[in-house]
Amino acid sequence: MTAPLLPPSVPDLGGLRLPDAAACAVTVARLQGAREPRVVVVGNPNVGKTTLINAVAGTRLKVGNWSGVTVEKREAHLSHAGRRVHLLDLPGAYSLSPHTPEELIARTALMDEAPDAVMNVLDAGNLERNLYLTLQLMDFGLPVAVALNLVDEARDKGLTVDAPALSRALGVPVIETVASRSVGTADLMSGVLDRATLGVAVRYPAAIEEAAQDLTSCMSGLSTLPPHAHRYLALALLEGDPSVRGRLAATGHQPLLEAADAHLAALEARGLDPLIEIAEARYARAGDLARVAVPQAQARRTFSERLDRLTLHPLLGIPLFLGLVLLVFRLTFSVASPFVDLIGGPLQDILSGWASAGLAWFPLARDLVVGAIIPGVGTVLSFLPTLLVLYLAMSFLEDSGYMARAAFLMDRAMRSVGLDGRAFIPLILGFGCNVPAVYATRTLERRSDRVLVSMILPFMSCSARLPVYVVFAAALFPRSGSWLVWGLYVLGMAVAFLFALVLRRTSLPAEGGGVLLELPPYRFPAWRVLWKHAWRRTASFARRARTTVMGTVAVVWLLLALPAVSGQRFATVPPQQSLFGVVSQAVSPIFAPLGFGNWQATGALVPGFIAKEVVVGTLGQIYLGEQAAAPAPLGLVAGITQTLGAAWDAVKASVSALPTVLALPSLSAGPSADTQTPLAAALARAFTPASGLAYLVFVLLYTPCIATVGAMAQEHGRRVAWVTVAYQLATAWVVGLIVYQIASRVL
């Protein structure tokens, strides 16, 4: 057994001083002899080897800022301090285990060129990776000197390498250089010629060291193998290196190969895998050396990494996410509500006035437009500003890179309830619209996961539900609207997770493959791109208002116009006695325990099945249609001036509300009671805060819209779709009941 011969100055990182015997005939003295010393230059690709040689030798070998510029050996001669030196430029190699032709060239040169010394060039900014090769070099019995190159770039990255410490730990001279500016090159040449020495080698696990020693002693009598390569060859044999085996077989070293095989079999019998254990020991030591040389490496992180430590923090991550969502709603409220009030109030009044004057001779059409389309579709459209701001904020979170982090957090939460981690994609998509989210469940591997995620997904509050929350918030909670909306979103997520927990059939961890997230670096999104994204989504909401909402509103108008009681006539029947009113009234007792057992509220829920924003449309239709008398028409000029004046007021209100977004203690973001739209005022009369809250909870949780149900039936079959409709109705009723019973005692 060899005893380590560590001088006291070397920090004991478990390294091994090779006995001088391993150095065999190669000695530093030869460098000072008469013969021109041969120095090989080795290092990872693109670390500046050729640049260094050109700098010291004044040659013009080819350099380039990519790997693999030097693909064969190149030579240069120079004289340093009166001595002639022969430099051999080798192609870049990450290791001496030949995975590439370049690595094979480098290794062959080290074995066969009988170099007098090795100049190992390192990238100071990437020490840990570069040191692997250095440690392989240490297994050769060759004097080594290290050029710590690219220190300028490392410094720009905030890395300062402690060259003396690295030198002590490696046991060889380490000289800092900036090859491209010829800094340190003279020192380097002195280091190579006068001080290059055998370094501190890696100490491998005992069983492997013993086998290597044994193989080395087998080689000692063989003049056919270069003596300085014995230890390296022994280790390569234990690593099963095919090219070394091939070479030995071709040169008639069969007994050596047999000895190696015997050792390998013995090691394997002891449960050892030398290939990986040798590499493991080198990497572990490379890591230790890097930490000795760059102690502050851990401290310096990129901006994204530092931010991620906060955003992905196991405890703070979720609260931060929820806080950001709250901020989004506060922004949405304070910026958008003046415009919502404008469209839902003065603008609608002016339009109604014009429409009723223009259609005065066509009472039925007038009724449809003024009593249904304008209050119904108009109410839905009045939320365009809200959605535009919401979509802008969401696009900001997506493009800045934050949404990927939110998904990462969800992934963690999902796995903690035993679901496939990838379930977060459909769930996050669900905040936008549930339909594409259902299709996105296809990325999940197990059918049970796909079904389960689809079933809990509608609890994620899609953007179509936001108008309902906003109008009720304006009516009943004008001072804490954003908190209310935030609370509903959080409630939806909580219910979803609760069901995931209850419904999951298996607690198997997810298996790999497929979609995983790449966390992009944070960046400030371009406004143009944000605007484009947000505009596209807002436009599609507006398109639905023109089609789905318009159609539903027309059907509801028809149902409201059809008398269900004899003696009444089409279109003049009071709403309570219309088909719609009578059926709604019949159903409404079901909701009495939830506090909103009136026919108007109940009735609005039914068309909400078509699309959830239709709930506000229908409420507008019922409550505003009831106040039948259309406002007196304004003149065209007066109408336009009044609109412009109101729009200017809205802009001012919106801007002045901005500073309140961040004022967390004040709950005042949101419309103030005195600027309520007529619909909000009507709702304030029809609902109490407790019944309004229960209504919103019901809207949040009850059956997904028909498009989502259709998507589910298509993806998972009708049974799943119907079960979802039924169980969500039940859930919505039960949670609504609980909320009402508590809220009516508290509020």
Place this chain on the structure above:
Amino acid sequence: MSASPLAGILNAIARQPRTPAELARDLGSSEGALSGMLRTLQGGGYVQEATQTTDGCECGPCALKSMCRNADQDAPPLHLLRLTPRGEAYLRRLLPMTN
């Protein structure tokens, strides 16, 4: 990850296939430092590139497209790594208790 960095990588990949960037984040290391180790592990036959399945999923309208590694077919393929039988065998020997 100082004592046995390679085993640390194999362990992380065993739980879920990872890209080098994800691994670096998980292990508190850097991609630069890991690249050599991954090369060694791949060269030694302990890890291999996992094939990705997009599974006919519609990426067109997806809001998360910018973050999804499967979305853009034109983007250079990501190196998603998973264990080979040899890698699994080595891990099993290291941790005879688990699995």
